[in-house]
Amino acid sequence: MARIIAIANQKGGVGKTTTAVNLAASLAAAEQRTLLIDADPQGNATSGLGLQKEQVPLSLYDVLVGNSDLRSSRQTHVQFEKLDVVGATPDLAAAEVELVDRSDRDHVMREAVESLRPDYEFVIIDCPP
Structure with a gap:
């Protein structure tokens, strides 16, 4: 069962993405799914x-x-055999508005991650500011 690590900070430009990418790459290089x-x-x-x-x-x-x-949205074996990526595009900014009326919006991401948790040792989430 994967350990989930969210890289988060309220401020932009503090190295969240750099940390997330390097941590994920290092774990994959160490043969961790x-x-x-x-x-x-x-x-x-x-x-x-x-x-x-x-x-x-x-x-x-x-x-x-x-x-x-x-599972359908991930890109597999990105740069490393053991590294998969679920990418982001600019339309992600609209997701918050589209989810505003959903009563379960606080659980959507959790449920999505839980569905793949058994497939990995680590799930790294690069959060927005």
Whole structure:
């Protein structure tokens, strides 16, 4: 069962993405099955691992609004055999507005992550400011 690590800070520009990408890459290089979830609409963790928007047909946005699940949205073996990524695109910024009327909105991300938790040793989440 995966350990879940969220890299979060209220301020931007403090190294959250750098920490998340390097931690995920280091864990994968150490042969730990790792999932990196880019939860920042800027998508810098996604692009930092060499994925362009065009290479991310399904993103975290699609998961949160119910168009997909994490398993279908992940890119596998990104830079390392043991590193998978759920990318972010700018449309992720709209997810909060689209979820405002859902009574279960506080649990959407948790349920999505729980569905893949048995597949990994670590889940790293790069949070927005």
